[in-house]
Amino acid sequence: MSTAMRYQGTADALVKIVRSDGVRGLYQGLTPNLIGSTTSWGLYFLFYGAIKQKMAGEQRKHLGPSQYLMSAAAAGL
Numbered sequence: 001m002s003t004a005m006r007y008q009g010t011a012d013a014l015v016k017i018v019r020s021d022g023v024r025g026l027y028q029g030l031t032p033n034l035i036g037s038t039t040s041w042g043l044y045f046l047f048y049g050a051i052k053q054k055m056a057g058e059q060r061k062h063l064g065p066s067q068y069l070m071s072a073a074a075a076g077l
Helices: 010-021 023-028 029-057 065-076
Strands: none
Touching: 010 023, 029 065
């Protein structure tokens, strides 16, 4: 039989977590998620900016909506 807690909703989950692990239990696993998402988004915007600059060229021409979309898609890859 499983020893995992069963929750009856959000409020019940919050109460049971605080009772068993304290308030810190609500933040378990937060640090790796913050590090991962910060790194991921940082790299995304780094590549997005570099790709936009490359597409605009030396003259810094204005990019259209489709070019912004292509830059975002390429950065996401």
